[in-house]
Amino acid sequence: MSKANSSTDTGAGERTDASARQDTGAGTRTDTGAGTRTDTGAGTRTDTGADERAQRRADRAAGERLSTAPREEGSEPGSGSGGGVPAMGVVGWIRWFWRQLTSMRVALILLFLLSLGAIPGSLIPQTSVDDFKVQEFKDQHTTLTPIYEKLQLFDVYSSVWFSAIYILLFVSLIGCIVPRTGQFVGQLRSRPPGAPKRLTRLPAYTTWRTEADPEQVREAALGVLGKRRFRAHTVGDAVAAEKGYLREAGNLVFHVALIVMLVAFATGQLFKSEGGKLVVEGDGFANTLTQYDDFKSGSLYDSDTLAPFSFVMDKFVGTYEESGPQRGTPRTFEARVTYNEGADGPDRKAVIRVNEPLVVDGTKIYLIAHGYAPVVTVRDGKGKVVSRNAVPLLPIDNNITSTGAIKVMDGYRDKNGEKTQLGFKAFFVPTFAGHGKGEMFSQFPGAEFPVLALSAYHGSLGVDSGLPQNVYQLDTSKMEEFKDENGELLKKMLRPGERLDLSDGEGSITFEGIEEWASFQISQQPGNGLALGGAIAAIAGLAASLFIQRRRVWVRAVRGADGVTVVEMAGLGRSESAKLPEELGDLAGALLTTAPVAQEKPGKPENPGEPENPGGPENPGDPEKPGKPENAEEPDAPAPADRPAATHEDDATNEAGSRPVHPAEAPAEGAEK
Numbered sequence: 296m297s298k299a300n301s302s303t304d305t306g307a308g309e310r311t312d313a314s315a316r317q318d319t320g321a322g323t324r325t326d327t328g329a330g331t332r333t334d335t336g337a338g339t340r341t342d343t344g345a346d347e348r349a350q351r352r353a354d355r356a357a358g359e360r361l362s363t364a365p366r367e368e369g370s371e372p373g374s375g376s377g378g379g380v381p382a383m384g385v386v387g388w389i390r391w392f393w394r395q396l397t398s399m400r401v402a403l404i405l406l407f408l409l410s411l412g413a414i415p416g417s418l419i420p421q422t423s424v425d426d427f428k429v430q431e432f433k434d435q436h437t438t439l440t441p442i443y444e445k446l447q448l449f450d451v452y453s454s455v456w457f458s459a460i461y462i463l464l465f466v467s468l469i470g471c472i473v474p475r476t477g478q479f480v481g482q483l484r485s486r487p488p489g490a491p492k493r494l495t496r497l498p499a500y501t502t503w504r505t506e507a508d509p510e511q512v513r514e515a516a517l518g519v520l521g522k523r524r525f526r527a528h529t530v531g532d533a534v535a536a537e538k539g540y541l542r543e544a545g546n547l548v549f550h551v552a553l554i555v556m557l558v559a560f561a562t563g564q565l566f567k568s569e570g571g572k573l574v575v576e577g578d579g580f581a582n583t584l585t586q587y588d589d590f591k592s593g594s595l596y597d598s599d600t601l602a603p604f605s606f607v608m609d610k611f612v613g614t615y616e617e618s619g620p621q622r623g624t625p626r627t628f629e630a631r632v633t634y635n636e637g638a639d640g641p642d643r644k645a646v647i648r649v650n651e652p653l654v655v656d657g658t659k660i661y662l663i664a665h666g667y668a669p670v671v672t673v674r675d676g677k678g679k680v681v682s683r684n685a686v687p688l689l690p691i692d693n694n695i696t697s698t699g700a701i702k703v704m705d706g707y708r709d710k711n712g713e714k715t716q717l718g719f720k721a722f723f724v725p726t727f728a729g730h731g732k733g734e735m736f737s738q739f740p741g742a743e744f745p746v747l748a749l750s751a752y753h754g755s756l757g758v759d760s761g762l763p764q765n766v767y768q769l770d771t772s773k774m775e776e777f778k779d780e781n782g783e784l785l786k787k788m789l790r791p792g793e794r795l796d797l798s799d800g801e802g803s804i805t806f807e808g809i810e811e812w813a814s815f816q817i818s819q820q821p822g823n824g825l826a827l828g829g830a831i832a833a834i835a836g837l838a839a840s841l842f843i844q845r846r847r848v849w850v851r852a853v854r855g856a857d858g859v860t861v862v863e864m865a866g867l868g869r870s871e872s873a874k875l876p877e878e879l880g881d882l883a884g885a886l887l888t889t890a891p892v893a894q895e896k897p898g899k900p901e902n903p904g905e906p907e908n909p910g911g912p913e914n915p916g917d918p919e920k921p922g923k924p925e926n927a928e929e930p931d932a933p934a935p936a937d938r939p940a941a942t943h944e945d946d947a948t949n950e951a952g953s954r955p956v957h958p959a960e961a962p963a964e965g966a967e968k
Contacts (some may be wrong), residue, residue, distance in 0.1 A: 396463070397470030405464040406553075412460060416451035419443065423450065423591055427765070452564065465557050472550050479543050487537035489530035490849035494865035497849075499876040501883050502863045505890040509860050512852035515889035519882060525848065533851035539869070545839025548832055555829035563822035568592040568601070575668050575685045575812045579607035582658070582817065602656035602819070606634035606645075611811040613665060615740050623694060623740055630662050630813045647815070657819060664814035666690045666697055669723055669747050670807040673703050676800045681706045685810045688723050689767045694737035697723045700769035701749070701804070702756055709753070709801060716756045718769045719804060722748040735788075747806045749795055750786035751777040777801070845869040848882065852890075859893050862886070 395401055420428035429449055433440045447454035494500055505512065513534050520527040520536040527536035570590035572580050580586055582604050592598070614627040630647045636655055645653050652659040668685035675681050681703055688697035703717035726739035727746040735748065754774030758764060777785035777798050787795045789806040796803045846868040855861050864886070866879040 396467050402467045408460050412457050415448050419448050468550055468554050486528050487535040489535055490533035490851055494863045497865040497867050499866040499879040504859045504861055504893045506893045507890040509852040509854055512862055512890045516850040519885045532853050533849050536848045539843050539845030541839050542843040542845045545836040548836030552829045552833035556826055559822035559826035563820050565593040565595040566821045568596050569818040571816055573814045574608045576810045581605040602658045603638055604636050604655045606632045608632050611813050659818055661816040663816050666812055668810045668812045672805045672807055675707055675802045676710050687812045695725055695740045696737040699767045715753055718752040720750045720769050742809055745809055746788055748788045750784055844872050
């Protein structure tokens with residue numbers, strides 16, 4: 296007994312094996328991997344099952360070529376690794392780690408972690424935003440403060456763990472995009488593959504017979520597909536076309552946009568500048584560091600790059616709803632200013648509203664807050680004016696009930712002629728309800744019935760200690776109270792024009808009137824425009840990747856045995872879509888204008904119950920005809936019971952031969968699965 300084996304492995308995923316074995320005792324038998332077996336002595340049998348399986352493998356390989364995802368190293372046949380973790384070793388582990396880091400799964404996980412890490416940055420006060428709120432939080436939460444400090448939750452966006460997530464996501468996106476871009480460019484340069492052997496197996500299929508020549512049909516198909524923006528060319532007896540490349544382009548644009556947004560965020564954090572300034576009506580601001588109430592900047596920001604400009608707030612206008620359930624709701628908030636661009640620029644008028652900043656040389660001036668500044672005059676015991684200014688007070692509710700402190704640090708002398716400092720705790724309501732009508736809180740944000748309540752102190756304000764102080768709070772630890780005639784703390788409620796006399800002829804304080812103040816945020820964010828462009832591009836790319844379907848269409852035209860041209864059209868989409876059969880039907884309708892359905896020839900066959908085509912279902916001897924396969928019991932090639940009879944060229948028309956089979960009426964094999 297002798298035995299010979301040979302095998303060939305092709306890149307398309309097909310494998311042919313040939314084996315020959317002779318057994319002199321039981322006859323002669325020849326086995327071929329191509330699917331034909333002849334057994335002498337026990338009978339003769341022809342097996343086409345391997346043909347069917349090889350064809351299915353080829354169809355699957357053709358479908359997989361539609362995918363534009365980067366192929367994992369080691370996933371090709373014969374690689375030996377099977378796509379798993381490579382062999383141990385430094386290089387192997389580095390390659391494995393790089394593959395994991397640049398996978399889409401890890402990129403999504405890192406993006407989720409980045410979003411999750413931003414939550415404490417929004418809920419917990421940040422040192423880079425407001426030091427006073429951070430200190431207040433620490434004073435109120437003595438147990439949580441050490442934990443938060445170890446986790447760097449007061450500086451989330453500059454913490455080690457947030458930066459690590461940020462950098463890993465950046466690297467992951469770049470490593471994911473680069474190979475996908477190369478593959479996409481290769482797909483754009485290549486042509487759609489030729490038509491499969493059996494178009495009836497595709498999800499959308501239609502066929503008809505026409506008197507037009509096959510060459511004429513193919514030329515017309517090229518024109519129809521070209522007008523529908525398909526990339527089409529002729530391969531053998533069929534036209535191959537493809538459309539929907541923008542789907543992968545949108546996917547790439549989305550990921551590139553994420554990188555752009557990350558770069559914009561980093562640029563903004565490194566080169567930004569942001570400061571606040573409270574301005575009372577009639578006062579102004581010049582864009583220098585000494586003029587800011589508070590100022591924050593990025594680590595790479597250069598203060599010499601501050602744009603030279605200045606402005607004066609001429610008037611603040613605020614209006615409110617005066618009646619109904621919306622009483623007190625703001626209707627107008629605007630600061631009318633006069634500004635100068637540059638050192639000697641001309642005066643220009645502008646109005647700054649909420650979310651409508653003034654832009655000067657790339658710097659934006661936002662209106663962020665508003666309040667009242669009572670105008671008070673302080674005199675000493677001799678009637679000399681020691682201080683006269685508008686003192687901004689801090690609002691504590693929506694009706695602008697305000698608190699603050701009035702401090703007189705210089706110029707005052709007591710009745711003995713000694714220098715001392717004065718302090719007044721202030722409580723202001725723009726609309727007072729009246730005595731005996733509840734607590735002293737404002738009833739309306741407009742200044743309809745303003746009242747200022749003061750309590751007086753004298754001594755040391757503590758401003759000479761070198762420690763920073765809150766301008767809205769009065770430190771009375773080194774001060775003494777002024778006493779009234781009953782020995783109580785001297786205090787009084789004042790209307791505009793009224794005066795509080797200090798005890799023992801120490802002087803007085805007069806409530807002169809009211810001015811309004813506005814708080815502005817002056818910021819320079821170099822990455823904002825880049826971030827906006829990245830966000831728009833990300834939305835556009837995501838929409839393209841979700842709503843554009845990549846699909847292929849084939850049109851085959853061959854001349855039948857009776858001289859009539861048989862036209863077959865089929866479509867294959869990358870994902871399931873109900874619109875693919877509709878689109879194929881529209882293409883078939885457009886092609887029918889050039890290749891109309893052939894009319895039935897006069898005369899009937901002698902046996903009307905038998906089809907004219909010898910390659911139809913009753914004659915399975917011709918494997919090239921799309922009729923019933925030879926092996927009717929083959930489980931891998933089922934024929935669904937609900938499938939119309941239009942699976943071969945003679946059944947492509949109705950009884951009168953007047954129309955093609957619509958794709959919705961002739962689903963492909965296995966479509967019900």
